[in-house]
């Protein structure tokens with residue numbers, strides 16, 4: 357469904373030329389659910405905008421369902437539904453009018469438009485507010501309407517740029533159920549960027565992008581296995597943290613330390629070294645608690661990019677830092 361070859365995108369800015377995408381190669385199969393992860397500024401939205409024919413590539417080739425995004429943008433647009441990171445609804449129109457307008461743009465018949473609008477507005481729980489102007493909607497309501505609109509014309513490829521940010525858990529679940537139903541019903545392909553790791557976890561494949569390039573690409577299971585068999589979390593006196601870190605690094609070659617709270621140190625257990633218990637017993641400082649868990653996509657992200665996932669909104673935590681060097 358998607359074939360990206362050696363894609364490069366440069367922006368000319370007052371501070372010079374900025375390369376947002378650096379020679380990206382990526383294929384996504386028909387019906388696949390693909391998730392792209394990456395820290396702020398990695399180039400995700402830029403890649404998505406090129407796929408959606410909103411931006412032109414500087415060089416390289418991008419094909420959607422075997423159509424060239426530069427040569428056949430109109431045909432490409434018919435195939436895709438997009439849910440943008442930034443709001444794109446007309447807030448002077450009602451919910452119903454926004455849906456109606458979109459349906460007409462895509463050449464849907466009056467009956468089709470009516471039926472589809474009703475189903476989708478029920479899905480996102482906005483049917484009761486269908487005649488209200490979008491201007492009067494809350495952020496979450498706008499988001500829901502945007503998602504309903506993206507699905508209106510049965511797209512072959514649904515592109516979602518952080519679609520569920522700011523939505524409550526129930527609405528997120530309902531939306532995902534509907535997206536998955538649509539995948540089953542008409543084999544829709546899904547290309548997602550998200551900061552919610554549990555959303556990426558259910559993808560067929562995950563790509564991790566950093567500074568304009570893909571740094572990892574595989575199934576969520578394989579990516580997690582690459583990090584190591586387990587993650588160890590130690591709780592110690594905050595003053596001893598740096599010496600414990602140095603000891604573990606010098607003695608066992610452990611790397612990719614991470615700290616989410618004062619006095620807490622976590623790291624992936626390297627394969628083929630001592631057992632966790634022996635390592636922890638040998639630490640020349642008092643360890644107050646130890647937890648072992650299996651790696652998640654957050655750990656993959658940290659290891660591949662050396663950065664923590666920077667959440668855009670309410671989930672951002674001041675304690676979320678990654679330490680490669682001194683603590």
Ligand SMILES: Nc1ncnc2c1ncn2[C@@H]1O[C@H](COP(=O)(O)OP(=O)(O)OP(=O)(O)O)[C@@H](O)[C@H]1O
Pocket residue numbers: 367368369374375376394395396397398399400401402403441
């Ligand atoms: N129109 C533009 N003009 C100049 N630079 C741009 C433009 N759009 C994006 N960039 C730059 O390209 C880089 C990638 O931006 P992009 O929006 O693709 O990142 P992102 O991965 O979507 O980040 P986020 O997680 O914050 O949404 C950034 O350095 C950004 O400043």
Ligand SMILES: [Mg+2]
Pocket residue numbers: 400401402441517
């Ligand atoms: Mg973005």
